[in-house]
Amino acid sequence: DAGVIQSPRHEVTEMGQEVTLRCKPISGHDYLFWYRQTMMRGLELLIYFNNNVPIDDSGMPEDRFSAKMPNASFSTLKIQPSEPRDSAVYFCASGLQGYNEQFFGPGTRLTVL
């Protein structure tokens, strides 16, 4: 079975540009999570969805960040405009109701110059 799929794996962009990260969760999973990982702050939960509905976005750092889940098999995390401090590895994870364990994708390494 395919795991969580993220694209692109690497993204290099310039400050001020829009960045869109994509995620395809494991089929049948009803929870989807976006995390950011940096050396300084570790692993941070940005937002999570249940059945395509955003449940908790309290971890989204600023209005420059937005996330959508238009259907059960696709989610995006958008940063507009991007800033150098957004440079990090962004992970998508999915899970099933009642199990609490999460299955992580390989991550997108974002570099904002």
Next chain:
Amino acid sequence: AQSVTQLGSHVSVSEGALVLLRCNYSSSVPPYLFWYVQYPNQGLQLLLKYTSAATLVKGINGFEAEFKKSETSFHLTKPSAHMSDAAEYFCAVSLGFGGYQKVTFGTGTKLQVIP
């Protein structure tokens, strides 16, 4: 609210030696506890989980962890380290009831295995 504390951001062991990675949790109710492993340039992968059944939990790759309520600990062990165990390990906690409960991750412990 719940939290986990991982003692030691870096741990070094010799190949063949015991691996012990420490995790202490704080939770107002009986928790679910997890250990994840992250290899370089990869996402986190579940090693094992405790969900209020047996207190000694066995996971993949020969790892195990013991839930000790009196010590609020969930330390990860492996009897004999292998070079392939070099990775970063994350302890995590969630509340143990009802629907989905937010998972809180620790800050991670990087394990170095010395040949």
